[in-house]
Amino acid sequence: MSNLNETDIQGFVLRGYNMPFARYLFLHFEDATRAATFIHRLMSEVTTGQRWDAGKPPSTVNVAFTHRGLSALELPDATLLSFPVEFQQGMKKRAAILGDTGRNSPDSWDEIWRDDRVHAWLGVNSSSPEALNARCADMLTVMRETNGAILLDAQDAASLVVNGVSTTKEHFGYTDGFGNPDYLGVERKSQPGQGKLTSNGAWAPLATGELLLGYADEAGELPVAPVPHILASNGTFMVYRKLHQNLATFRAYLDEHAALYAGGKEKLAAKFIGRWRDGTPIELSPDTQDQSITQDPTRSTNFTFAADPEGTRCPVGAHIRRVNPRDAFGFDGKLINRRRITRRGLPYGTWTPEDQHVTDTEERGVIFIALNANISRQFEFVQQQWINYGNDARLGNEKDLLIGNHTGHGRFFVQGDTTPANPPFICSDLPNFVELRGGDYFFLPSITALGMIGMGLVDPR
8 A cells, every 4th residue: 555645646656547648738828827827727637646446537637847837937036946956957958968969959859849938748648539639628728718828839649559459669669668666655566676676686666755755765865855845745857858769760770780680680679679579578588579478577577687797688788778777787786776767658650560661750759758856866867877878887988779869870789699599799880760859857746736836825935
């Protein structure tokens, strides 16, 4: 059972929802008083983390704010200045730190993310397109009746339909969604491998403060939070990034290099990510896909890397090993526990089968959403040090093959061994398989904090 006040925490934080459709609405506030009235009206619509004993609702609504949005709401200066500096600056000003340069730089982002007008994110998730449209229409009605917010843009996202079936795949063909952590007090179906590794080899939940403000983190400290603390408690920070996938480039690169790799195309694809395309971890099954593993929650995420230090089973630079090295750095994984994030979001665009022609200009990709209590220590560290730099994994300047910013000069090394079935192999001249189209940092407040904002009761004293 949860020991958290689930009615005070937005459901988007505590529950993945697992709904196949979403629309993210981006809002602008022109008048603080009218905006506060809008937020006050919105409170009755916001989905909390309370358990759905009667089953899933047809749709959900959640809300988060940029630092500019909180300023437009005229929160006290002392409160605005008490937020962490990375949140105050926003993602665009952090581009150099994140490695968002070249084709990933803000100059190439979608217009909405270049003009600094986004004040709020309104996330609507639903079980059907009809429910999605109906709930979004309700949100537009509240905006119109209060005259409290302007809709700047909307981003649709949805689970990819493959062969007539809704899936958890992304456009490159990999099954996604295995890695979210367990947290102390957060009620969910727990699997071995999703929390933190203990000294006896078991798995335990991470400290609540790695996800939520107002609770102790893995260091036993309270995360850096705005004042008053009641404003921060039960809230978190949200990272939103629109990641465009260059599917034609990915397929062509894989085909070209697979023709030279003794293990074949699907094994090379598995080496890229660390999982076969059906989700089987290659650390557990290095030579073939195995549905008995992917369908078994006691096995699908229950693996470590310490026994494979040279990467002969799972390459040291494979995507899943870079973003969650588990025990690869020693110390029973303790170096990793303070870098974990919770992922939300969905793909956008339509699935295109392998045998059909594609171009890189078609709109497709992943809406990457990360929740964390400390943007700098969690998301930014992973993005800077593990995705766009490889020194922690003894890879020097090599970047993550899948989402690294390569600019045509990257390299990926399949360590392998001396056997013909698993040879070492080098992939050079990596292009950018993924390009950033924009995003920002948001504060996702508790229900209590929403009420304070909506009634103008935020006082930093």
